[in-house]
Amino acid sequence: MSKNTLLTTATGSPVPDDDTSISAGPRGPLTWDNHYTFEKLAHFNRERIPERVVHARGTGAYGTFTLTRSMSEWTIADFLQREGEQTEAFVRFSTVGGGQDSSDYARDPRGFAVKFYTAEGNYDMVGNNTPVFFLRDAIKFPDFIHSQKKNPRSNLPDPAAMYEFWANHPQSLHQVTILMSDRGIPASYRHMHGFSSHTFSFWNAEGERFWFKWHFKTDQGIRNLSPEEAAAMPPFGAQQDLVEAIDRGDFPSWTAKVQIMTEAQARDYHINPFDLTKIWPHGDFPLIEVGRLELNRNVENYFAETEQACFAPSNLVPGIGASPDKMLQGRLLAYQDAHRYRVGVNANQLPVNAARCPVHHYQRDGAMAGCPVAGGNNQGSGVNFYPNDGINAGAPVPEPRVAEPPMPLEEEAWVNRYPVGADEDHYSQAGDLFRWMDDAQREGLARAIAEGLSQASPSVQERMLEQFARADAEYAARVEAALKARA
Ligand code: HEM
Known part of the structure; x- marks a missing residue:
């Protein structure tokens, strides 16, 4: 026996020959019993899934988020309570407009998506390298x-x-100015900041709500390319830069900060805090340092991990909620819908997407449900409807304690369409x-x-x-x- 692993079919049968199909004589056609050749060709035909409709070209890596300041004053989010606590993370950087094989050096915003595998479920911050966006x-x-x-x-x-x-769309002017500036072409994914851009909410144990924005400041320093330098770069250079830095132990990191606004401040502030085309001036809302994100492990398999990674702004955990931002509201629908189409209805069972804490719910079946490779057993023999009489015997029940505090709407909030006013300050x-x-x-x-x-x-x-x-x-x-x- 050789020391090599045994080559098998997809169902584990040993394969006698992987060079030659069976044919009727040396010059004859293939025969119908070439089931192994057919298996290979048929699987090959299905190797691609649809690329992301935006942010198709990207690079992912695992890392660690270390909390340097307890956030308990503002949020009950479990991973933000205890100074020094570490949370595993997966980060994917991307360009936005190009297809999967486009250049890493386009003048384009860069995606900055972070998945925190917390003890109370996955929390995704799906941001960009710019603090604002083109639209509202x-x-x-x-x-x-x-x-x-x-x-x-x-x-x-x-x-x-x-x-x-x-x-x-004059509302785009702020972001157009950023995009066309010398920050428009980052030299690498390591040398750029990350922002939630949107406003999100924190709530604390007293049920008080705060509005906040994430800022991830690169510890490597900002570096950008001129258009001439960018044109001379190899198309996959940013991916190569990140993979090689991590492989050689030069782990990139970002200092995580937040800006926080109280509900009372939000009511009176001269800028609509839910307008994604505007920043909150740091003089009014200073940055508060909360932690450090380090990337320290490359993926083993790009397709299984990075390509099938599914980030969603709706992946929230107790203590962190959305905000009335009209862009964010649309994103709460768009991403999970994209994942069902692009990866499948059970995308969250794949190892890169699966929570690191127990998952119990009443959703069942669908393509790939219960596949051990996909990390799930389709909830086994557990009861599949709610409420049920098995509740006292350990069936999953909701926890009202984690409910978001009620959110006040503006007074006289009439349901209508509210176009951007002509006197708006863009x-x-x-x-x-x-x-x-x-x-x-x-x-x-x-x-x-x-x-x-x-x-x-x-x-x-x-x-x-x-x-x-x-x-x-x-x-x-x-x-x-x-x-x-x-x-
Ligand atoms: C209403 C506005 C938006 C819609 C409808 C939208 C929709 C989408 C969709 C469908 C994807 C592909 C998801 C997938 O296939 O996995 C995506 C990816 C992404 N979007 Fe958005 N997007 C919007 C705005 C934004 C904004 C404002 C940001 C940043 C602040 C952003 C950041 C990202 C990032 C980083 C990714 C790539 C995630 C990854 O690495 O897998 N998007 N977006």
């Missing part, structure tokens, strides 16, 4: 993404469509960011904008210049000059 209402997301991805006819990137969307924070940049950064911003905007129609260019002017007259003047220089 989930209904706009599909149109926005269509405009940023490839043209339906040419299948080529379409800067004219991108700017046409932005020209019609400009001050974009202008602040522009004024914060030095001369070289302003020039780089104008050049990056002109590159795409020069391909848009005169009407789109005019509307974009109006937006820049409302943020800062110099912003518009610089973009106009950069456009002329390209003409």
